[in-house]
Amino acid sequence: MTETPAAPLKRTPLYALHRELGARIVPFAGYEMPVQYPTGILAEHAQTRIAAGLFDVSHMGQVRLAARSGQTATQALETVVPADIAGLQPGQQRYTQFTNDQGGILDDLMVTSTGDHLLLVVNAACKDADLAHVQKHLAATCEVEPMFSRGLLALQGPLAAQALARLVPQIADLKFMTGTFVVIDGARCYVTRSGYTGCDGFEISTPADATDAIARKLLAQPEVKPIGLGARDSLRLEAGLCLYGHDIDTTTTPIEAGLLWSIGKERRAQGGFPGAAIVQQQITEGAPRKRVGLLPEGKAIAREGAEIALSGKVVGKVTSGGFAPTLGRAIAMGYVERALSANGTKVELVVRGKSVPAEIVPMPFVKHAYYRG
């Protein structure tokens, strides 16, 4: 994700709360966002893995798609993403990507069907471009309504359900990748059981003016503490999840990125999304490179941009790397030539000019703990 240079920074509905909680605020995707609170990233990371953490992700873009008369929103959306959207039951959510004509990824997003419309959640740094893209391709078939002022709260962790159920009892039965309308503190919200940490948890879309009160109610639960973007990144890296602009971008295809699982079975055969021919060819013949997990030996941390080498020859690049607090060691992900992408392959990571032995390993690094009922 790139930071917006020079433009005035925007604030989410929780800016005052972040300040009150003593957050360190940094510019991120054009917003003033909390990178950490006074407890620090390691404590926040552990809090989320052990209990529950509340993240402000209101900077992300929420877009509502409603079919025009005689049209079908799900079919319309399938013209710009490779997922099976037509097969979404009311309340079901899917992860997908906007692809370009080369099969590259313009952004990744979540799509939820409410029954009569679709809710999209896209990355903050891409949201204006995504909106223009969707309007260009879907305006004839759908009403495209940006809801960029709404709040979005992520409540993540093994005790998230227990904490949220105290305010909204009906979420206890919600399964992973499903959603429902609820009322919290008198405000109509949309809750999905999903997130970006690998933990059980929820994302709660809130009316802008109700966001602060709802966040305070959640923080008043004994299980819940505020978590910044720093821990959000270390949590998603442990979970092996892609960060747009780093692990995936316009030059990587869903196949190279290991996201074949997110492409509908019929859609693999039938195509009908931008770049389908290239994606289909890579499904059949294999992609030239693959995203892999990397476990460096020792304590050195290979970060984004570090070269991956084999016998001194560069065979790829690290796209995300850092310290994994849950494991107490460094982890990374990156792209390598397909022939070298098998688990167990020994490679070297170049960290500050020194070669660090590493092994290609399966992801996630920390097991997912989603609630599937």
Next chain:
Amino acid sequence: MASVEYSQEHEWISVEGDVGTIGITPYAQEQLGDVVFVELPQAGRKVAKGEACAVVESVKAASDVYAPITGEVLEVNDAITAEPALVNSDAAGKAWFFKVKIADTSELGGLMDEAAYQAHTA
């Protein structure tokens, strides 16, 4: 009695005779956040004032530590490579990084005293 001087890059150096003990300031560790990795120079290495010679990494990012003075590394603090969190808990004390034999004590004149450093970070 050791005197302590500070660099623009947030290192401190405590000087006794011609030996300087170098670390990063409490302000620097606060800015870095949780430290998870430290890389120190080899004893015997000759370092020039302003040269990057150690690395301190937080969860978020890697930062260089610069030699605030020219000299030869005499000793490094393995306690902080074994337990990087010491840098957060005692940056000005137990979490010193390395000691140097100072080549030219007149270089100390280019550093800041405590009051000037406080003003620098205010």
